[in-house]
Amino acid sequence: QGYSAYKRHTLTRPMSQPAAKKPKVVGNGAAASQDVQVVYAGMPGCFSEKAAKQYFNIKLKDEKYATSGLRSVATVFQAVQDGVAQFGVVPVENSYSGSLHQVFDHLLEFEHLQIVGEIGCLEEHCLLSLQTVSDKSMLRAVRGHPHILDACSRYLEALEKANDSEIRCEPAMNSASACKDLTSTPSIEPTAVIAPFEAAEIYDLRVLERGIANDKNAETRYIILGRAMRAEAAPAAGLAPGGSATEIPMFKSSIVLALSNVEGSVFKIIAQFSTRNINILKVETRPAATANSRQPVLSTSPRHWDYLFYIDFEPSRSPQTNKNLISALSEFSMWMRDLGTYQAHSNGLVVSRPDWSILDTASC
Structure with a gap:
């Protein structure tokens, strides 16, 4: 396929x-x-x-x-x-x-x-293959981690059209293991892997193309x-974290908590951050039943569609404000765990605005 x-x-x-x-x-x-x-x-x-x-x-x-x-x-x-x-x-x-x-x-x-x-x-995804494969038009299969294959989906679809043949995608545990498997047990069909540029030298592979991800940034x-x-x-x-008095690094705190499945429970949690002018950076939910089977944290058996909430936030510079926040979150949640406070890091790239003019606004 x-x-x-x-x-x-x-x-x-x-x-x-x-x-x-x-x-x-x-x-x-x-x-x-x-x-x-x-x-x-x-x-x-x-x-x-x-x-x-x-x-x-x-x-x-x-x-x-x-x-x-x-x-x-x-x-x-x-x-x-x-x-x-x-x-x-x-x-x-x-x-x-x-x-x-x-x-x-x-x-x-x-x-x-x-x-x-x-x-x-920032990760540059490259198309690598054995030295015997001189051109990407020869390829019949591509290996890589599922997330990486998805991140390069547009390139793979275009490659299929250009080659006028199907490109079979084979999932791998990680990019480097795909490189090693390719060199140790070469496929009968011309096969490539998606991996970092540096992997080409480590595993003696040919770089067929660089920067093939959907999002180059x-x-x-x-x-x-x-x-x-x-x-x-x-x-x-x-x-x-380091930093001088004039260069204060940004910190991030991560917690996970369980909420009662009743009206207003999420609002009460979000309100604790808002009233203290604390910025929420990310909220991720995971099924409580799955999590509870790994590490029981709830006193009652969770049901399907009950969730745990993972929250990243930017803590206040006031220790007392942070202490009050945690106390309030504990009051309005069934269970909570601190996952750590640490220095945040990002390349801080500004993503270019999409060109909405390409859409047919009449159909929106």
């Missing part, structure tokens, strides 16, 4: 995840024991590794650190909670394709972890996981 059929049937199904076991290191496992250990989901050359290095090159200027790839997002959470690594880096949201829901579920499941940082990374937000720690412990870990 071509890309259009793949989009209808495959992208709507979650990829199967193996059960979490003791992490298997697939990256640099020979790091010195005194180095800060950082884990990510994937293999060398994947987008998550790039994000990890970009973040810790800034935050741990005077400390050595080592990155290691694990086979899934779940094993990253498990490794940090078990103390195998001090920090984990996982993608949580893409500016084009939206949130990665499994990450929110894991934040609830692994109760001893908190978000200690974040970083927004797409940004993926990664969160940095660490074991729950006191605020005063952050500087020793190199993760405390």
Whole structure:
């Protein structure tokens, strides 16, 4: 089946995840024991590794650190909670394709972890293939993570039309594993992968085309996981926000809470932020029944269509205001958990306004 059929049937199904076991290191496992250990989901050359290095090159200027790839997002959470690594880096949201829901579920499941940082990374998606494939017109299949295949959907559809043949899309756990599989077990049909530009050198692949994403300015937000720690412990870990008196960094706080399914419950929560002039940055909902099966948090059994609310907000500079906010939220919710307060980071790109003139306004 071509890309259009793949989009209808495959992208709507979650990829199967193996059960979490003791992490298997697939990256640099020979790091010195005194180095800060950082884990990510994937293999060398994947987008998550790039994000990890970009973040810790800034935050741990005077400390050595080592990155290691694990086979899934779940094993990253498990490794940090078990103390195998001090920090984990996982993608949580893409500016084009939206949130990665499994990450929110894991934040609830692994109760001893908190978000200690974040970083927004611009990601260039490239079409890579074996050196024997000299032109993209030869391609019959493309591999990549489902979110990445979706983020490059327009290019893949155009490639089908240009080649006048169907392009079979094959989901992969991550971009780097797709590269490794392609080189270790070459497909009979000419096949490409969508991966970072740097992966071409690591896996000796040919770059057929660069910048193939639907949104050339797409940004993926990664969160940095660490074991729950006191605020005063952050500087020793190199993760405390810096900044001078004239350059105050923006902070972000994340919480998750459960609400009674009654009229006015959402309004009462939102009102607590509004009355204190606190800006809500993001609200994400997840089914309470699914979350409760992983980590029971509710005293009563949730029903279908009951939800947990994950909220990111910009905390007040007044500690007392923040304390009053948390107290009020606790009063109006059935249950609540603090997921961490950390320095916010984004490339801050201004997205160009859409050209609405291309639409037939008479049909709106």
